[in-house]
Amino acid sequence: MSKPYVIGMDMGGTNTVFGIVDARGQxxxxxxIKTLKHDKFEDYVVDLHKAVKRLLESNDAVxxxxxxxxxxxxxxxxxxxxxxxxxxxxGPVIPLAEAISKAFDGIxxxxxxxxxxxxxxxxxxxxxxxxxxxxxITLGTGVGSGIVINGQLVYGHDGFAxxxxxxxxxxxxxxxxxxxxxGCLEAYCSATGVARTAxxxxxxxxxxxxxxxxxxxxxxxxxxxxxxxxGDKLAKEIFEYTGTILGEAMAxxxxxxxxxxxxxxxxxxxxxxxxxxxxxEAYDKNVLPxxxxxAKIILSELKESDAAVLGASALGWEAKYHYESPxxxxxxxxxxxxxxx
Amino acid sequence: MSKPYVIGMDMGGTNTVFGIVDARGQxxxxxxIKTLKHDKFEDYVVDLHKAVKRLLESNDAVxxxxxxxxxxxxxxxxxxxxxxxxxxxxGPVIPLAEAISKAFDGIxxxxxxxxxxxxxxxxxxxxxxxxxxxxxITLGTGVGSGIVINGQLVYGHDGFAxxxxxxxxxxxxxxxxxxxxxGCLEAYCSATGVARTAxxxxxxxxxxxxxxxxxxxxxxxxxxxxxxxxGDKLAKEIFEYTGTILGEAMAxxxxxxxxxxxxxxxxxxxxxxxxxxxxxEAYDKNVLPxxxxxAKIILSELKESDAAVLGASALGWEAKYHYESPxxxxxxxxxxxxxxx
Numbered sequence: 001m002s003k004p005y006v007i008g009m010d011m012g013g014t015n016t017v018f019g020i021v022d023a024r025g026q027x028x029x030x031x032x033i034k035t036l037k038h039d040k041f042e043d044y045v046v047d048l049h050k051a052v053k054r055l056l057e058s059n060d061a062v063x064x065x066x067x068x069x070x071x072x073x074x075x076x077x078x079x080x081x082x083x084x085x086x087x088x089x090x091g092p093v094i095p096l097a098e099a100i101s102k103a104f105d106g107i108x109x110x111x112x113x114x115x116x117x118x119x120x121x122x123x124x125x126x127x128x129x130x131x132x133x134x135x136x137i138t139l140g141t142g143v144g145s146g147i148v149i150n151g152q153l154v155y156g157h158d159g160f161a162x163x164x165x166x167x168x169x170x171x172x173x174x175x176x177x178x179x180x181x182x183g184c185l186e187a188y189c190s191a192t193g194v195a196r197t198a199x200x201x202x203x204x205x206x207x208x209x210x211x212x213x214x215x216x217x218x219x220x221x222x223x224x225x226x227x228x229x230x231g232d233k234l235a236k237e238i239f240e241y242t243g244t245i246l247g248e249a250m251a252x253x254x255x256x257x258x259x260x261x262x263x264x265x266x267x268x269x270x271x272x273x274x275x276x277x278x279x280x281e282a283y284d285k286n287v288l289p290x291x292x293x294x295a296k297i298i299l300s301e302l303k304e305s306d307a308a309v310l311g312a313s314a315l316g317w318e319a320k321y322h323y324e325s326p327x328x329x330x331x332x333x334x335x336x337x338x339x340x341x
Numbered sequence: 342m343s344k345p346y347v348i349g350m351d352m353g354g355t356n357t358v359f360g361i362v363d364a365r366g367q368x369x370x371x372x373x374i375k376t377l378k379h380d381k382f383e384d385y386v387v388d389l390h391k392a393v394k395r396l397l398e399s400n401d402a403v404x405x406x407x408x409x410x411x412x413x414x415x416x417x418x419x420x421x422x423x424x425x426x427x428x429x430x431x432g433p434v435i436p437l438a439e440a441i442s443k444a445f446d447g448i449x450x451x452x453x454x455x456x457x458x459x460x461x462x463x464x465x466x467x468x469x470x471x472x473x474x475x476x477x478i479t480l481g482t483g484v485g486s487g488i489v490i491n492g493q494l495v496y497g498h499d500g501f502a503x504x505x506x507x508x509x510x511x512x513x514x515x516x517x518x519x520x521x522x523x524g525c526l527e528a529y530c531s532a533t534g535v536a537r538t539a540x541x542x543x544x545x546x547x548x549x550x551x552x553x554x555x556x557x558x559x560x561x562x563x564x565x566x567x568x569x570x571x572g573d574k575l576a577k578e579i580f581e582y583t584g585t586i587l588g589e590a591m592a593x594x595x596x597x598x599x600x601x602x603x604x605x606x607x608x609x610x611x612x613x614x615x616x617x618x619x620x621x622e623a624y625d626k627n628v629l630p631x632x633x634x635x636a637k638i639i640l641s642e643l644k645e646s647d648a649a650v651l652g653a654s655a656l657g658w659e660a661k662y663h664y665e666s667p668x669x670x671x672x673x674x675x676x677x678x679x680x681x682x
Contacts, residue, residue, distance in 0.1 A: 023504070133497055161598050168592075290425065294498075
């Protein structure tokens, strides 16, 4: 194989992590840069290119890269753009694939959102190996999802499908969500959702809890976890409440695509059985009879630090879009974008 | 083309309609038999075979059939079986594809559920021609759905995906549904759901309505439609209530697969703008901002009498499973079932 490596990039609001990955899913080497210290997108690309080049050189990997896969918030597989990402300051539409491929002299680039990248990572190297129908749910600051049906990621007609964190789980009196609506799954079952539940429970209820010793406005999901592990009843109930809402929502996801498995991923899954038990109970209780006992609900097998890079790298192998310099191309000044759809 | 026709069959609880269909989607001829007058499945198959044979003979189509496609309640694409269909008395698992292919001397047979068949019909011959991502929603006695993603029907890992009529739309105090749970979309947005809403409204509310002149327990969705068209305010509100619930649910479906279009089909769609207006308003109001203004919500372009037969026939062209007589096959007494998955 003349080009034995791909680069996987996980572009987050704070850091951009990237790695050189081989065909067996080994991360040969990785590094990162700060995403948000760059006021201009162009400067970010220059710095990222420099850092990746350095990593390639020190690993004898220059000219051995078949493609670059990038997981980015609101990354669009069809257009290669980032569209209206709440945590990035570089305008509503960022031409990510074009800029990166240009910086890397035309290496093919593919972009998708971070949860889709995680699903690809899981399918290629993790708990979803061999599965053709599964749903990946990422439980972090927000709730993301990557849906695989018949072996293919679901992108939808516009490249933005799989936003299950924005299913409405409370139709009336729901919590405000970052998307501007109310009652979204994400407002309840993310790390921040758990912290909000803690604040609500502490305010509304009167029973004792070690969480009352903390400054209420600063309680985190980690605090709730620590209290629950130490036996605090109210803290345990917060996880029960969270898991029940998620399990009910997952039962609704099942009528859509009847997956073999749900794979849960992200910081909140560190709660383990505190969260998994109520999820499974609510799922079993609520799922349509014809689907009962069929789908497994399991935890990711990938290290959180690796998953996004590995997943993005999996996309790198099939990357098609590549920047062509106008001078070597036709008279057209338009960037040719290969869209497979 | 040596075999220029397929047979499409729409197996309902009351009637089984079948037609000879050519490659352009013309129904050359059609007929039907009563489904439920047969106490035994074997007798049903014998009668169905006789009736189809008669139709083939009178249309010079014997030996010109490439395949048979069947839409049936709870029909499973992977196994060719009907599983736990509430309206059929022939046991929990009916080996439909096997029995039909056997009766027809090994002609390939494919089975799917009725809503999936309608979606295939719409994609091949109707409003969804050229669309790769759409959701078909059938609003009849129940609420069914057929989901198409990237040009493929979604069957899920077990062949039963696409049961959107059983999304939960009322998490608390929801109506009993035929599935044994409460709060399903089907309990509100089917023809029977509209009649239930009418009864509820008439009981709870005090305002006048011409519906009060009818025997409340016998009110149908048709009565509500007639009253609404005649200007009855309460009847109109019943459709607003129904459409709002459906529009809200469709906004949740969009975060899953981001379709280009929703196609509505079935008896209840005869209500036209009475139903479509509140659906569209609720959808626009509730859909995640990134999807706003993207999906069309349209009515089926197929005649209801043709749609299921046409849709099932579309499946007939690709039918792979065919019964092989044990004597011409190996010593094995097992029926070889070709499952593509």
